[in-house]
Amino acid sequence: MKVTKNPPMAERLYREIGESIKQEIAKSTMKIGDKLPTERVYAELFGVSRTLVREAFIMLEIEELIEVRKGSGSYLKNSLSSLQAIAQVSDVGPFELLQARQEIESSIAACAAPVITKHDLQKLQDILDIESAELEIVEKANSADRDFHLSIAQATQNTVLLDTATRLWDMKDGNPMWKKLHARIQDTSYHDQWLDDHRKVLVQLRKRNAEGARQAMWQHLENVKQTLFKLSDTEAPDFDGYLFAQPHN
């Protein structure tokens, strides 16, 4: 039986064209507001049909790099650097990311403590129960972990904080370094400690103790950091460039 596989599909052509156009823009001296070459010009330049160039333009337009105006032309809307600065953050190192999460999530916990609702507290309790029960199933545990952290952010009733926390959490997805660490975490059971950390955070939230919650969340992420540090120490070479600025507190 042939398995339905389709991972290594050749990338869609319009993406290649789009990237090529980006390179052209990078090489040129165009400034924001300048007019780009027309679709037809690019089509001839790359030796493809205008349709493809058009699709590439749509890609750049959605990325907010350009703006296209009928009958007039397409124009640079943002600098290339400002965009890729945001894009390339995704492959940041685990420690750098955890450092940031420690700073921000402890503040979020402190921020949530005074305003958290009974309903949210119950929700956190439920998540903890799931964590206790499903400790073995890695996927469940992970999902619950995420729920726990983000639910606290939601309890602040501040959209921006929730968005920031979500963004930071999802940053680890797609980073190969995290996957390696993650595989090693599955064996050993640091989950027990982390579960205990979560309990301590919830206790402080129940007491509506802002500084207590801050401390508890700080300590939790400190423990995670230390764990990852040990694990990476065991089999270190992969982490060149990721090890730096240790906690300074």
Place this chain on the structure above:
Amino acid sequence: MKVTKNPPMAERLYREIGESIKQEIAKSTMKIGDKLPTERVYAELFGVSRTLVREAFIMLEIEELIEVRKGSGSYLKNSLSSLQAIAQVSDVGPFELLQARQEIESSIAACAAPVITKHDLQKLQDILDIESAELEIVEKANSADRDFHLSIAQATQNTVLLDTATRLWDMKDGNPMWKKLHARIQDTSYHDQWLDDHRKVLVQLRKRNAEGARQAMWQHLENVKQTLFKLSDTEAPDFDGYLFAQPHN
């Protein structure tokens, strides 16, 4: 002479098609991984050519909502809700945003204090000098303000913190509420106080006093918040829905 105008251009059709498709997805009971109707089906459904549907698909693909596979079909990749949660953050209220910035940027200041370089301190001093000199020119002052805050984030040497700070700062762009407030700020000169706030932050950073820097930055954003609160109070009705959870610290 005819001015080159082109603001009220009818929105590109592919966007309408794309939004329509999103609605169709929302109405349906499709789950992640499910297969979407084919391009041809949508083309007939909406009474347009397949080209347009295809462009709409590209839009959805770049938004990471779907994944398209040649010869097979297109598939739901993410839930609609998770995406729009991120997208709609852009029009968040000024107070909600400032609240988040107060939490996060004060932590960033504390984080920067122990590790800030002499070079970065000098850079901050230079920015302050510019702020003092160009106090009157609103654009310059604004730019310097941004530089000051983001330079501190950069001084943490943590990419994620810098990215987060940048993201928060730029959130106010495009929000009409900010523009109204901003117009009113230009008249009065709260800039003096804010400039003084900045000085106090820099003093603490020089002393490498983490908690001092945290406090100084906190107070600075507290002052900004209070100022905006007064201004919005003067001419209040616009702010329905933006006034809520006042600082709880």
Place this chain on the structure above:
DNA sequence: AATTGTGATTTGGTATACCAATTTTGTCTT
């Protein structure tokens, strides 16, 4: 000389036709 109007040109917008990869179907072989 400045302005206006009109037609040609440029540019993006849309539709149709055909190509290639994938999946499905059905038949043949074992």
Place this chain on the structure above:
DNA sequence: AAGACAAAATTGGTATACCAAATCACAATT
């Protein structure tokens, strides 16, 4: 009946042709 192979149908990929809006050039008008 099971498996393998091939033909056919499905689906996205690409190219070409034509349409409509915006712009530009230039002459006619004032």
